[in-house]
Amino acid sequence: MPSIREQAPAQRRKARITRSFDLASDSYDEANGDFFNPVGDRLVDLAGLRPGDRVLDLGCGRGAVLFAALAAVGPDGYVAGVDLSPAMVHRTAHQAAGARLRNVSVRVDDAEDLGFPDQSFEAVLSSLALMITPDPDAALAQAHRVLVPGGRFGLTVFGPDVQPEWRQAARTLRDYAEDGPLGLNSLTDAPETALAKAGFTGIRTVEEVVTVRYADLDGWWSSVRSDGHRGLLESIPSDRLDEAREAAYDVIRPLAAGGSLTRRTAVRYVTARRP
Ligand SMILES: C[S@@+](CC[C@H](N)C(=O)[O-])C[C@H]1O[C@@H](n2cnc3c(N)ncnc32)[C@H](O)[C@@H]1O
Numbered sequence: 182m183p184s185i186r187e188q189a190p191a192q193r194r195k196a197r198i199t200r201s202f203d204l205a206s207d208s209y210d211e212a213n214g215d216f217f218n219p220v221g222d223r224l225v226d227l228a229g230l231r232p233g234d235r236v237l238d239l240g241c242g243r244g245a246v247l248f249a250a251l252a253a254v255g256p257d258g259y260v261a262g263v264d265l266s267p268a269m270v271h272r273t274a275h276q277a278a279g280a281r282l283r284n285v286s287v288r289v290d291d292a293e294d295l296g297f298p299d300q301s302f303e304a305v306l307s308s309l310a311l312m313i314t315p316d317p318d319a320a321l322a323q324a325h326r327v328l329v330p331g332g333r334f335g336l337t338v339f340g341p342d343v344q345p346e347w348r349q350a351a352r353t354l355r356d357y358a359e360d361g362p363l364g365l366n367s368l369t370d371a372p373e374t375a376l377a378k379a380g381f382t383g384i385r386t387v388e389e390v391v392t393v394r395y396a397d398l399d400g401w402w403s404s405v406r407s408d409g410h411r412g413l414l415e416s417i418p419s420d421r422l423d424e425a426r427e428a429a430y431d432v433i434r435p436l437a438a439g440g441s442l443t444r445r446t447a448v449r450y451v452t453a454r455r456p
Pocket residue numbers: 198199202217218221239240241242243244245246263264265266269290291292293307308309310311313314315409
């Protein structure tokens with residue numbers, strides 16, 4: 182197995198995604214569930230799932246879409262989740278087994294090279310995942326391939342900044358880190374164009390702002406340690422970590438009022454159909 186440095190750029194990026202989300206997986210839901218879960222619920226609403234549908238969730242993480250989709254398709258439906266991160270898959274599969282859900286499977290797989298046969302699903306969904314994969318066009322082509330004709334597709338990406346302080350705080354952390362950020366790919370700028378190019382039709386976008394309240398600055402820090410920035414944080418030398426955190430706190434402190442901190446994030450929900 183080649184070291185991360187010896188791998189091709191796309192493989193190297195996937196290895197970084199895997200490592201970051203493996204590390205973040207144990208606290209991902211507790212620290213970030215108030216954001217990812219409502220976004221997953223809303224995507225499922227907009228996708229118009231029907232009882233009995235077979236659904237695939239690309240980059241399922243801790244199941245923000247997967248569990249909402251299971252509720253929508255009911256006992257006669259079926260939901261499969263895939264993720265690059267074995268730790269995410271393990272924890273989500275464990276949660277499903279704990280809830281005695283039998284019409285669900287979760288496995289390690291690459292959205293860009295899915296191991297499912299053609300035309301296996303009535304719906305393919307993906308929340309805040311395809312915006313970080315190295316080749317989003319490959320993932321969209323796979324989504325199109327595994328959908329039945331007439332099948333529905335839905336994804337979310339971040340919209341434009343509502344409060345630029347959050348991006349600035351992340352940039353501040355980068356200045357202390359040895360690894361760069363994972364960063365967002367071209368899908369974030371023009372998801373509709375990418376979907377049209379992959380052969381989807383009936384493309385519709387809804388943009389909404391999602392509000393999250395952190396109890397204090399440390400609440401935000403916990404969320405950063407529990408999302409895709411985790412790899413970047415791990416690459417900050419330990420003797421500079423306190424300084425990095427304080428510098429980031431200085432950037433977002435103006436957003437704190439009455440002790441709590443409110444974060445507003447624009448999310449784009451894009452839905453489409455395989456003709
Ligand atoms: C920000 S998380 C979102 C997780 C979940 N969809 C949610 O809304 O909470 C992004 C997830 O996408 C996964 N991911 C990124 N690229 C992927 C790919 N090519 N194939 C499968 N999973 C991928 C990551 O491992 C991570 O778990």
